[in-house]
Amino acid sequence: MPLASLRPSPLVEQATERMRAQITEGEWPVGTRLPGENALAKTLGVGRSTVREALRALAGAGLVQARQGSGVFVIATEPAQDWPGRLRRAAITDVYEVRMIVETQAARLAAERRTEEDVAALTAALAGRERAAAGDDAAFVDADIALHAALVAAARNPVLSDLFAEFAPALRERLIDLVELLGLREHERNPGHDTHAALVAAVREGDKDAAEDILRTELEQTLAHLHRPRP
Structure with a gap:
């Protein structure tokens, strides 16, 4: 499922769900380095702050991890159970x-x-x-x-x-x-x-x-x- 621009509404939630789908459906396998914030913001049609919040949500779910100086990487394809x-x-x-x-x-x-x-x-x-x-x-x-x-x-x-x-x-x-x-x-x-x-x-x-x-x-x-x- 390719990324596409999002409709107005709770943009953080939409961005989070769209990127989560990329991960859980195998478009971004474990080990994949995600596109940068600018690229994601442009593709999704949102601001960098929205992308940043969505990435925090994905990190909180145990799906991605930021590595200083390297970027954000996929570390799991299923969210951690709360x-x-x-x-x-x-x-x-x-x-x-x-x-x-x-x-x-x-x-x-x-x-x-x-x-x-x-x-x-x-x-x-x-x-x-x-x-x-x-x-x-x-x-x-x-x-x-x-x-x-x-x-x-x-x-x-x-x-x-x-x-x-x-x-x-x-x-x-x-x-x-x-x-x-x-x-x-x-x-x-x-x-x-x-x-x-x-x-x-x-x-x-x-x-x-x-x-x-x-x-x-x-x-x-x-x-x-x-x-x-x-x-």
């Missing part, structure tokens, strides 16, 4: 396994590092989870995630908190599916309340082993359900 997108496409069992790894360690750190404010936040989140049990599945899942977010925050590790924040949207989608798939609230509107209450108590008392064990047991039980063959 982390949120990868999580959204992942199997629920894979998401849950990662959740277990992250949160069990967060529980240990929370029991060791929690402050009075953290304990208050956990207690409030536990009460919020109990109140949300009267609502629909989405509201209950949101309250459950809020409690686990408070647990991670109590670990006092900003990187861990950022990781959970990236993880939470995909986790929310999977949990809503999970509640429906396993029928977790058909017979009990507030499943796991006693376990979560024990978890909050363990963190409050500074019992690292208990906090980790309680959470690990709960998550392992759910994961075992997910691995069972469906009729």
Whole structure:
């Protein structure tokens, strides 16, 4: 597909998509040195600043790389997968396994590092989870995630908190599916309340082993359900 002038509208997006197509369709194979900014601007009928922004977008997608003094080169024909997108496409069992790894360690750190404010936040989140049990599945899942977010925050590790924040949207989608798939609230509107209450108590008392064990047991039980063959 040869390059051609672009129509007015979001020119950066158009330029990015046109050049991306050149790469993904094999017109510019890996190792190809792209035309210079002036040549690209002339061919596409846009300004150099538009070309520059489009090249930044392609670099952000992992398709091209600028080499000082040499130009811009194609380094991949498929865009790199972004982390949120990868999580959204992942199997629920894979998401849950990662959740277990992250949160069990967060529980240990929370029991060791929690402050009075953290304990208050956990207690409030536990009460919020109990109140949300009267609502629909989405509201209950949101309250459950809020409690686990408070647990991670109590670990006092900003990187861990950022990781959970990236993880939470995909986790929310999977949990809503999970509640429906396993029928977790058909017979009990507030499943796991006693376990979560024990978890909050363990963190409050500074019992690292208990906090980790309680959470690990709960998550392992759910994961075992997910691995069972469906009729």
